[in-house]
Amino acid sequence: MFDAIRKILLEPVYFTVIMKRMAVLASGNGTNLQAIIDAVAAGKILGEVGLVISDRKSAYALVRAEQSGIPRIAMPRTRENRESYFTGIKDAIESAGCDFIVLAGFMKILPDDFVEHFRNRIINIHPALLPSFGGRGYYGRHVHEAVLESGARITGCTVHFVSSEVDGGPIIEQISMPVMDNDTPDTLAERIHGIEHEALVFAASLLMSGNYRIEGRRVIRL
Numbered sequence: 451m452f453d454a455i456r457k458i459l460l461e462p463v464y465f466t467v468i469m470k471r472m473a474v475l476a477s478g479n480g481t482n483l484q485a486i487i488d489a490v491a492a493g494k495i496l497g498e499v500g501l502v503i504s505d506r507k508s509a510y511a512l513v514r515a516e517q518s519g520i521p522r523i524a525m526p527r528t529r530e531n532r533e534s535y536f537t538g539i540k541d542a543i544e545s546a547g548c549d550f551i552v553l554a555g556f557m558k559i560l561p562d563d564f565v566e567h568f569r570n571r572i573i574n575i576h577p578a579l580l581p582s583f584g585g586r587g588y589y590g591r592h593v594h595e596a597v598l599e600s601g602a603r604i605t606g607c608t609v610h611f612v613s614s615e616v617d618g619g620p621i622i623e624q625i626s627m628p629v630m631d632n633d634t635p636d637t638l639a640e641r642i643h644g645i646e647h648e649a650l651v652f653a654a655s656l657l658m659s660g661n662y663r664i665e666g667r668r669v670i671r672l
């Protein structure tokens with residue numbers, strides 16, 4: 451009896467944790483990508499970044515991937531690959547064993563069939579509080595200009611699932627911050643960047659954990 455208990459207590463327990471794997475798509479500096487890489491390394495996200503794809507060869511996001519030993523691909527869209535562009539991205543993501551996609555400043559709109567293929571498995575960070583200041587034309591500086599023109603006293607960032615409606619999928623996380631009287635599009639962009647990292651890390655960790663369910667436009671945490 452005691453031997454049996456001792457055996458159970460001392461026996462090494464072998465278990466395999468199967469990490470979910472995400473591909474991160476980024477067009478620029480990649481500070482959001484870096485926040486994810488750091489959070490994975492710190493154990494705050496129980497998942498892996500299996501691939502980084504950029505549509506710009508010179509994107510610093512690719513350097514960040516290289517520095518962290520993450521496979522990376524530069525895939526500029528050209529006249530020759532226009533038709534097959536997103537099929538190429540889909541194949542690269544699946545070949546890398548990634549089931550999830552994080553858009554971290556990826557400056558291309560995904561076609562409907564691509565979104566449908568990865569339904570509820572793609573998340574995007576947007577530098578405003580959706581559903582305001584989102585949709586076609588609301589990207590980068592344009593978002594912050596629109597916020598200032600509107601007179602809104604609060605702005606922030608949103609991480610949401612990607613649906614066929616631009617910036618319209620179920621919202622996972624939002625963080626707000628005040629608009630100050632002396633704000634410019636640049637100061638707003640800079641301050642929002644800081645909270646984006648926090649929101650994206652939270653959303654990516656929720657995505658990897660699977661501890662949520664989607665009800666209509668709502669993401670309910672379990």
Ligand code: GRF
Pocket residue numbers: 476477478479480481482483554555556575576577590643646
């Ligand atoms: C972020 O502001 C994000 O909201 C937008 O693109 C920017 C990417 O920033 N979609 P970074 O390359 O992650 O620094």
